[in-house]
Amino acid sequence: MTSTNQPGTNAVPLTVLTGFLGAGKTTLLNRILSGDHGLRVAVLVNDFGSINIDAELVVGIESDGDVINLANGCVCCNIREDLVTAVTQVMARPEQPEYILLEASGVADPSGIALTFMDEDMRDRIRLDSIMCVVDAEQIFAAPEMMELKLRQVAFADLLILNKVDLVAPEQIGRIKAWLDDRFHRYRLVRTSLGNVPLEILLSVGRFDPLQLEAISPIEDSGHSPDCRDHNCGHRLHYHRQDHAQVFSTWSYETTEPLSLEAVREAAQKLPASIYRCKGFLHTVEEPGRPVILQVVGKRVDIVVGDEWNGREPQSRIVAIGAHDGTDAAALRQLFDRCHVEPPQVFAPPAASSRMFALS
Numbered sequence: 041m042t043s044t045n046q047p048g049t050n051a052v053p054l055t056v057l058t059g060f061l062g063a064g065k066t067t068l069l070n071r072i073l074s075g076d077h078g079l080r081v082a083v084l085v086n087d088f089g090s091i092n093i094d095a096e097l098v099v100g101i102e103s104d105g106d107v108i109n110l111a112n113g114c115v116c117c118n119i120r121e122d123l124v125t126a127v128t129q130v131m132a133r134p135e136q137p138e139y140i141l142l143e144a145s146g147v148a149d150p151s152g153i154a155l156t157f158m159d160e161d162m163r164d165r166i167r168l169d170s171i172m173c174v175v176d177a178e179q180i181f182a183a184p185e186m187m188e189l190k191l192r193q194v195a196f197a198d199l200l201i202l203n204k205v206d207l208v209a210p211e212q213i214g215r216i217k218a219w220l221d222d223r224f225h226r227y228r229l230v231r232t233s234l235g236n237v238p239l240e241i242l243l244s245v246g247r248f249d250p251l252q253l254e255a256i257s258p259i260e261d262s263g264h265s266p267d268c269r270d271h272n273c274g275h276r277l278h279y280h281r282q283d284h285a286q287v288f289s290t291w292s293y294e295t296t297e298p299l300s301l302e303a304v305r306e307a308a309q310k311l312p313a314s315i316y317r318c319k320g321f322l323h324t325v326e327e328p329g330r331p332v333i334l335q336v337v338g339k340r341v342d343i344v345v346g347d348e349w350n351g352r353e354p355q356s357r358i359v360a361i362g363a364h365d366g367t368d369a370a371a372l373r374q375l376f377d378r379c380h381v382e383p384p385q386v387f388a389p390p391a392a393s394s395r396m397f398a399l400s
Protein backbone atom coordinates (compact mmCIF):
# COMPACT_ATOMS: atom_id res chain seq x y z
CA MET A 41 0.00 0.00 0.00
CA THR A 42 1.23 3.52 -0.74
CA SER A 43 1.42 5.75 2.27
CA THR A 44 2.19 9.11 0.65
CA ASN A 45 0.20 11.22 -1.79
CA GLN A 46 1.83 9.33 -4.63
CA PRO A 47 -0.49 6.96 -6.45
CA GLY A 48 0.37 3.27 -6.79
CA THR A 49 2.62 2.43 -9.72
CA ASN A 50 -0.12 0.46 -11.48
CA ALA A 51 -2.73 3.08 -10.78
CA VAL A 52 -5.09 3.80 -13.68
CA PRO A 53 -5.31 7.46 -14.71
CA LEU A 54 -8.66 9.14 -14.27
CA THR A 55 -9.85 12.45 -15.66
CA VAL A 56 -12.81 14.33 -14.23
CA LEU A 57 -15.01 16.50 -16.44
CA THR A 58 -16.85 19.04 -14.41
CA GLY A 59 -18.79 22.24 -15.17
CA PHE A 60 -22.25 23.62 -14.55
CA LEU A 61 -25.42 22.04 -15.94
CA GLY A 62 -25.49 22.01 -19.72
CA ALA A 63 -22.02 23.53 -20.22
CA GLY A 64 -21.01 20.79 -22.69
CA LYS A 65 -19.44 18.00 -20.63
CA THR A 66 -21.09 15.14 -22.57
CA THR A 67 -20.20 16.88 -25.82
CA LEU A 68 -16.55 17.03 -24.74
CA LEU A 69 -16.66 13.46 -23.48
CA ASN A 70 -17.92 12.27 -26.86
CA ARG A 71 -15.26 14.29 -28.61
CA ILE A 72 -12.57 12.60 -26.50
CA LEU A 73 -14.01 9.12 -27.01
CA SER A 74 -14.25 9.60 -30.76
CA GLY A 75 -10.63 10.74 -30.88
CA ASP A 76 -7.60 8.66 -31.67
CA HIS A 77 -6.61 7.80 -28.08
CA GLY A 78 -5.99 4.07 -28.62
CA LEU A 79 -6.92 3.31 -25.01
CA ARG A 80 -9.38 0.91 -23.39
CA VAL A 81 -11.51 3.53 -21.68
CA ALA A 82 -14.18 3.09 -19.04
CA VAL A 83 -16.63 5.96 -18.67
CA LEU A 84 -18.56 6.88 -15.55
CA VAL A 85 -21.45 9.24 -16.20
CA ASN A 86 -23.21 10.94 -13.34
CA ASP A 87 -26.57 12.57 -13.97
CA PHE A 88 -28.23 14.33 -11.05
CA GLY A 89 -31.71 13.42 -12.27
CA SER A 90 -33.31 10.03 -11.74
CA ILE A 91 -33.02 9.16 -15.44
CA ASN A 92 -29.49 9.15 -16.78
CA ILE A 93 -29.87 10.74 -20.19
CA ASP A 94 -26.15 11.42 -20.66
CA ALA A 95 -25.11 7.76 -20.37
CA GLU A 96 -27.23 7.02 -23.44
CA LEU A 97 -25.71 9.88 -25.37
CA VAL A 98 -22.17 8.60 -24.94
CA VAL A 99 -20.68 7.46 -28.24
CA GLY A 100 -17.46 5.86 -29.47
CA ILE A 101 -17.14 3.25 -26.76
CA GLU A 102 -16.56 -0.41 -27.59
CA SER A 103 -19.17 -2.10 -25.43
CA ASP A 104 -22.16 -0.77 -23.49
CA GLY A 105 -20.68 -2.18 -20.29
CA ASP A 106 -17.89 0.37 -20.53
CA VAL A 107 -20.33 3.17 -19.73
CA ILE A 108 -21.30 3.10 -16.09
CA ASN A 109 -24.39 4.96 -15.15
CA LEU A 110 -24.48 6.89 -11.86
CA ALA A 111 -27.89 8.52 -11.73
CA ASN A 112 -30.18 10.12 -9.18
CA GLY A 113 -27.71 12.08 -7.13
CA CYS A 114 -24.33 13.73 -7.19
CA VAL A 115 -21.05 11.83 -6.90
CA CYS A 116 -19.47 14.64 -4.91
CA CYS A 117 -21.92 14.22 -2.05
CA ASN A 118 -25.02 12.05 -1.71
CA ILE A 119 -24.01 9.17 -4.01
CA ARG A 120 -20.30 9.33 -3.29
CA GLU A 121 -20.34 5.70 -2.19
CA ASP A 122 -21.80 4.70 -5.57
CA LEU A 123 -18.77 6.25 -7.21
CA VAL A 124 -16.41 4.24 -5.01
CA THR A 125 -18.36 1.04 -5.77
CA ALA A 126 -18.41 1.72 -9.52
CA VAL A 127 -14.67 2.39 -9.65
CA THR A 128 -13.97 -0.71 -7.56
CA GLN A 129 -16.08 -2.84 -9.91
CA VAL A 130 -14.46 -1.43 -13.02
CA MET A 131 -11.02 -2.08 -11.60
CA ALA A 132 -11.95 -5.67 -10.72
CA ARG A 133 -12.76 -6.54 -14.34
CA PRO A 134 -10.54 -9.11 -16.04
CA GLU A 135 -9.89 -6.51 -18.74
CA GLN A 136 -8.96 -3.54 -16.62
CA PRO A 137 -9.44 -0.16 -18.25
CA GLU A 138 -6.34 1.75 -19.24
CA TYR A 139 -8.06 5.03 -18.58
CA ILE A 140 -11.18 6.20 -16.74
CA LEU A 141 -13.22 9.25 -17.65
CA LEU A 142 -15.69 10.56 -15.12
CA GLU A 143 -18.35 13.04 -16.19
CA ALA A 144 -19.53 14.65 -12.98
CA SER A 145 -23.05 15.93 -12.60
CA GLY A 146 -23.49 19.60 -13.45
CA VAL A 147 -24.09 20.40 -9.79
CA ALA A 148 -20.94 18.67 -8.50
CA ASP A 149 -18.22 20.37 -6.53
CA PRO A 150 -15.05 18.76 -7.93
CA SER A 151 -13.13 19.05 -4.67
CA GLY A 152 -15.45 16.42 -3.17
CA ILE A 153 -14.64 14.08 -6.05
CA ALA A 154 -10.92 14.70 -5.71
CA LEU A 155 -11.10 13.84 -2.01
CA THR A 156 -12.67 10.50 -2.88
CA PHE A 157 -9.66 9.62 -5.01
CA MET A 158 -7.24 10.75 -2.33
CA ASP A 159 -8.48 8.06 0.06
CA GLU A 160 -5.66 5.68 0.82
CA ASP A 161 -7.16 2.59 -0.79
CA MET A 162 -8.17 4.56 -3.87
CA ARG A 163 -4.72 6.11 -4.33
CA ASP A 164 -3.28 2.65 -4.91
CA ARG A 165 -5.65 2.03 -7.78
CA ILE A 166 -6.44 5.41 -9.29
CA ARG A 167 -4.21 8.30 -10.31
CA LEU A 168 -6.21 11.48 -10.64
CA ASP A 169 -4.75 12.91 -13.82
CA SER A 170 -6.71 16.09 -14.32
CA ILE A 171 -9.90 17.91 -13.41
CA MET A 172 -11.24 19.93 -16.31
CA CYS A 173 -14.05 22.42 -16.04
CA VAL A 174 -16.24 23.10 -19.05
CA VAL A 175 -17.48 26.68 -18.92
CA ASP A 176 -20.50 27.74 -20.94
CA ALA A 177 -19.48 30.96 -22.68
CA GLU A 178 -23.11 31.82 -23.35
CA GLN A 179 -24.66 31.05 -19.96
CA ILE A 180 -21.83 31.65 -17.49
CA PHE A 181 -23.49 34.74 -16.03
CA ALA A 182 -27.00 33.25 -16.06
CA ALA A 183 -28.46 32.00 -12.74
CA PRO A 184 -26.38 34.39 -10.58
CA GLU A 185 -27.57 32.53 -7.47
CA MET A 186 -25.43 29.61 -8.71
CA MET A 187 -22.28 31.69 -9.11
CA GLU A 188 -20.63 30.35 -5.97
CA LEU A 189 -20.88 26.76 -7.22
CA LYS A 190 -19.72 27.76 -10.70
CA LEU A 191 -16.73 29.49 -9.12
CA ARG A 192 -15.87 26.42 -7.06
CA GLN A 193 -15.97 24.31 -10.20
CA VAL A 194 -13.65 26.76 -11.97
CA ALA A 195 -11.36 27.21 -8.97
CA PHE A 196 -10.71 23.54 -8.56
CA ALA A 197 -9.99 22.75 -12.21
CA ASP A 198 -6.52 22.55 -13.69
CA LEU A 199 -7.87 23.39 -17.15
CA LEU A 200 -10.82 25.56 -18.13
CA ILE A 201 -12.51 24.73 -21.38
CA LEU A 202 -14.42 27.80 -22.47
CA ASN A 203 -17.02 26.12 -24.64
CA LYS A 204 -19.83 27.41 -26.90
CA VAL A 205 -17.79 30.34 -28.18
CA ASP A 206 -19.76 29.96 -31.42
CA LEU A 207 -22.79 31.32 -29.58
CA VAL A 208 -21.25 34.53 -28.27
CA ALA A 209 -19.79 37.80 -29.53
CA PRO A 210 -16.10 38.62 -28.85
CA GLU A 211 -17.22 41.12 -26.16
CA GLN A 212 -18.65 38.26 -24.09
CA ILE A 213 -15.30 36.45 -24.24
CA GLY A 214 -13.69 39.67 -23.01
CA ARG A 215 -16.19 39.90 -20.13
CA ILE A 216 -15.50 36.30 -19.13
CA LYS A 217 -11.73 36.83 -19.22
CA ALA A 218 -12.09 39.96 -17.07
CA TRP A 219 -14.31 38.07 -14.64
CA LEU A 220 -11.73 35.29 -14.33
CA ASP A 221 -8.81 37.73 -14.07
CA ASP A 222 -10.56 39.48 -11.18
CA ARG A 223 -10.84 36.24 -9.25
CA PHE A 224 -7.85 34.07 -10.14
CA HIS A 225 -4.15 34.84 -10.35
CA ARG A 226 -3.46 31.98 -12.66
CA TYR A 227 -5.56 29.68 -14.78
CA ARG A 228 -5.23 27.71 -17.98
CA LEU A 229 -7.97 28.29 -20.50
CA VAL A 230 -8.75 27.03 -23.98
CA ARG A 231 -11.61 28.39 -26.05
CA THR A 232 -13.63 26.07 -28.17
CA SER A 233 -16.96 25.09 -29.62
CA LEU A 234 -18.49 21.63 -29.31
CA GLY A 235 -15.60 20.51 -27.09
CA ASN A 236 -13.18 20.56 -29.99
CA VAL A 237 -9.92 20.46 -28.03
CA PRO A 238 -6.79 18.45 -28.95
CA LEU A 239 -6.54 15.16 -27.06
CA GLU A 240 -2.93 15.89 -26.11
CA ILE A 241 -4.00 18.54 -23.64
CA LEU A 242 -6.83 16.42 -22.24
CA LEU A 243 -5.53 12.93 -21.45
CA SER A 244 -2.46 11.72 -19.52
CA VAL A 245 -1.36 15.24 -18.76
CA GLY A 246 -0.62 14.73 -15.04
CA ARG A 247 -1.91 18.19 -14.19
CA PHE A 248 -3.75 17.35 -10.97
CA ASP A 249 -1.82 18.44 -7.92
CA PRO A 250 -3.00 17.03 -4.55
CA LEU A 251 -1.87 20.29 -2.96
CA GLN A 252 -4.98 21.82 -4.55
CA LEU A 253 -6.94 20.11 -1.81
CA GLU A 254 -5.19 22.17 0.84
CA ALA A 255 -6.84 25.23 -0.63
CA ILE A 256 -10.38 23.96 -0.05
CA SER A 257 -12.41 26.46 1.89
CA PRO A 258 -11.87 25.81 5.60
CA ILE A 259 -15.57 26.43 6.25
CA GLU A 260 -16.45 23.22 4.51
CA ASP A 261 -13.38 21.05 4.87
CA SER A 262 -11.66 21.92 8.07
CA GLY A 263 -8.88 19.38 8.29
CA HIS A 264 -9.49 16.12 10.05
CA SER A 265 -12.77 16.40 11.83
CA PRO A 266 -12.43 16.30 15.63
CA ASP A 267 -15.65 14.33 15.89
CA CYS A 268 -14.61 11.57 13.49
CA ARG A 269 -15.48 8.24 15.06
CA ASP A 270 -13.96 6.05 12.40
CA HIS A 271 -10.69 4.75 13.84
CA ASN A 272 -9.69 3.25 10.52
CA CYS A 273 -10.33 6.47 8.74
CA GLY A 274 -7.85 7.03 5.94
CA HIS A 275 -9.14 10.48 4.98
CA ARG A 276 -6.47 13.07 5.07
CA LEU A 277 -9.13 15.72 5.02
CA HIS A 278 -12.60 15.12 6.20
CA TYR A 279 -15.51 15.84 4.03
CA HIS A 280 -18.33 17.92 5.43
CA ARG A 281 -20.08 19.30 2.49
CA GLN A 282 -23.49 20.31 1.36
CA ASP A 283 -25.70 17.53 0.08
CA HIS A 284 -26.70 18.74 -3.36
CA ALA A 285 -30.01 16.93 -3.09
CA GLN A 286 -30.85 19.67 -0.54
CA VAL A 287 -29.79 22.49 -2.86
CA PHE A 288 -31.24 21.34 -6.17
CA SER A 289 -34.43 19.60 -7.11
CA THR A 290 -35.17 17.29 -9.96
CA TRP A 291 -38.27 16.17 -11.76
CA SER A 292 -38.81 13.48 -14.34
CA TYR A 293 -41.53 12.46 -16.74
CA GLU A 294 -42.11 9.27 -18.69
CA THR A 295 -44.77 8.37 -21.17
CA THR A 296 -45.22 5.94 -24.04
CA GLU A 297 -47.92 8.12 -25.64
CA PRO A 298 -46.44 10.03 -28.58
CA LEU A 299 -45.92 13.75 -28.06
CA SER A 300 -46.13 16.58 -30.55
CA LEU A 301 -42.62 17.79 -31.22
CA GLU A 302 -43.75 21.34 -31.81
CA ALA A 303 -45.79 21.32 -28.61
CA VAL A 304 -42.73 20.10 -26.67
CA ARG A 305 -40.63 22.88 -28.20
CA GLU A 306 -43.19 25.44 -27.05
CA ALA A 307 -43.44 23.84 -23.61
CA ALA A 308 -39.64 23.88 -23.24
CA GLN A 309 -39.58 27.57 -24.08
CA LYS A 310 -42.07 28.20 -21.29
CA LEU A 311 -40.01 26.53 -18.55
CA PRO A 312 -39.51 28.85 -15.58
CA ALA A 313 -36.11 30.46 -14.91
CA SER A 314 -35.84 28.33 -11.76
CA ILE A 315 -35.17 25.34 -14.04
CA TYR A 316 -31.54 25.36 -15.10
CA ARG A 317 -31.55 22.27 -17.25
CA CYS A 318 -34.03 20.02 -18.99
CA LYS A 319 -33.23 17.16 -21.33
CA GLY A 320 -34.67 13.95 -22.58
CA PHE A 321 -35.60 11.55 -25.30
CA LEU A 322 -38.92 12.09 -27.02
CA HIS A 323 -41.28 9.72 -28.76
CA THR A 324 -43.02 12.01 -31.21
CA VAL A 325 -45.76 11.80 -33.80
CA GLU A 326 -43.55 13.61 -36.28
CA GLU A 327 -40.65 11.10 -35.98
CA PRO A 328 -42.23 7.87 -34.74
CA GLY A 329 -39.31 5.67 -35.84
CA ARG A 330 -36.55 7.68 -34.18
CA PRO A 331 -35.95 9.22 -30.79
CA VAL A 332 -35.83 13.00 -30.70
CA ILE A 333 -33.34 14.52 -28.28
CA LEU A 334 -34.49 17.50 -26.28
CA GLN A 335 -31.81 19.78 -24.79
CA VAL A 336 -32.67 22.87 -22.78
CA VAL A 337 -29.93 24.94 -21.16
CA GLY A 338 -31.28 28.08 -19.55
CA LYS A 339 -33.49 29.63 -22.21
CA ARG A 340 -31.86 27.84 -25.15
CA VAL A 341 -33.87 24.95 -26.58
CA ASP A 342 -32.24 22.49 -29.00
CA ILE A 343 -34.12 19.63 -30.60
CA VAL A 344 -32.28 17.04 -32.66
CA VAL A 345 -33.58 13.88 -34.29
CA GLY A 346 -31.58 10.87 -33.12
CA ASP A 347 -30.72 7.63 -34.94
CA GLU A 348 -32.94 4.79 -33.83
CA TRP A 349 -34.63 3.23 -30.83
CA ASN A 350 -32.26 0.23 -30.92
CA GLY A 351 -35.05 -2.25 -30.34
CA ARG A 352 -36.42 -0.38 -27.32
CA GLU A 353 -40.05 0.53 -26.98
CA PRO A 354 -40.48 4.14 -28.09
CA GLN A 355 -40.97 6.22 -24.98
CA SER A 356 -40.47 9.83 -23.89
CA ARG A 357 -38.25 10.41 -20.87
CA ILE A 358 -37.67 13.96 -19.73
CA VAL A 359 -35.65 15.24 -16.77
CA ALA A 360 -35.57 18.75 -15.33
CA ILE A 361 -33.12 20.08 -12.75
CA GLY A 362 -33.75 23.28 -10.91
CA ALA A 363 -33.31 25.30 -7.79
CA HIS A 364 -34.40 23.75 -4.51
CA ASP A 365 -38.03 24.84 -4.89
CA GLY A 366 -37.70 25.33 -8.61
CA THR A 367 -39.38 22.24 -10.01
CA ASP A 368 -43.12 22.37 -9.45
CA ALA A 369 -44.01 18.76 -10.27
CA ALA A 370 -47.71 19.36 -10.89
CA ALA A 371 -47.12 22.37 -13.14
CA LEU A 372 -44.42 20.56 -15.12
CA ARG A 373 -46.54 17.49 -15.58
CA GLN A 374 -49.39 19.65 -16.83
CA LEU A 375 -47.06 21.47 -19.21
CA PHE A 376 -45.84 18.25 -20.83
CA ASP A 377 -49.20 16.47 -20.61
CA ARG A 378 -50.49 19.17 -22.93
CA CYS A 379 -48.00 17.96 -25.54
CA HIS A 380 -49.86 14.69 -25.97
CA VAL A 381 -51.42 14.45 -29.34
CA GLU A 382 -55.16 14.20 -29.27
CA PRO A 383 -56.35 10.97 -30.90
CA PRO A 384 -57.64 11.85 -34.37
CA GLN A 385 -61.22 12.99 -34.26
CA VAL A 386 -63.46 10.40 -35.87
CA PHE A 387 -66.35 12.04 -37.62
CA ALA A 388 -68.85 9.21 -37.82
CA PRO A 389 -71.74 9.98 -40.11
CA PRO A 390 -74.76 10.90 -38.03
CA ALA A 391 -77.20 8.10 -37.58
CA ALA A 392 -79.96 8.27 -40.12
CA SER A 393 -82.73 10.23 -38.66
CA SER A 394 -86.19 10.46 -39.98
CA ARG A 395 -85.88 14.24 -40.01
CA MET A 396 -82.68 14.33 -42.11
CA PHE A 397 -83.60 11.70 -44.52
CA ALA A 398 -87.31 12.15 -44.63
CA LEU A 399 -88.54 11.37 -48.02
CA SER A 400 -91.47 13.17 -49.16
Ligand SMILES: Nc1nc2c(ncn2[C@@H]2O[C@H](COP(=O)(O)OP(=O)(O)OP(=O)(O)O)[C@@H](O)[C@H]2O)c(=O)[nH]1
Nearest residue numbers: 061062063064065066067146203204233234335342
Ligand atom coordinates in the same frame (compact mmCIF):
# COMPACT_ATOMS: atom_id res chain seq x y z
N1 LIG B 1 -23.87 25.82 -30.10
C1 LIG B 1 -23.22 25.01 -29.28
N2 LIG B 1 -23.90 24.09 -28.59
C2 LIG B 1 -23.21 23.28 -27.75
C3 LIG B 1 -21.81 23.37 -27.60
N3 LIG B 1 -21.42 22.43 -26.71
C4 LIG B 1 -22.53 21.78 -26.32
N4 LIG B 1 -23.61 22.31 -26.95
C5 LIG B 1 -25.00 21.91 -26.77
O1 LIG B 1 -25.36 22.24 -25.43
C6 LIG B 1 -26.31 21.28 -24.93
C7 LIG B 1 -25.79 20.67 -23.64
O2 LIG B 1 -24.59 19.97 -23.94
P1 LIG B 1 -24.11 18.74 -23.06
O3 LIG B 1 -22.82 18.28 -23.62
O4 LIG B 1 -25.19 17.74 -22.93
O5 LIG B 1 -23.91 19.46 -21.67
P2 LIG B 1 -23.58 18.77 -20.26
O6 LIG B 1 -22.64 19.66 -19.56
O7 LIG B 1 -23.14 17.37 -20.47
O8 LIG B 1 -25.00 18.78 -19.57
P3 LIG B 1 -25.40 18.14 -18.13
O9 LIG B 1 -24.75 16.79 -18.06
O10 LIG B 1 -26.88 18.07 -18.15
O11 LIG B 1 -24.86 19.08 -17.10
C8 LIG B 1 -26.50 20.27 -26.05
O12 LIG B 1 -27.62 20.65 -26.80
C9 LIG B 1 -25.24 20.43 -26.88
O13 LIG B 1 -25.40 20.04 -28.23
C10 LIG B 1 -21.11 24.36 -28.36
O14 LIG B 1 -19.90 24.56 -28.27
N5 LIG B 1 -21.87 25.15 -29.17
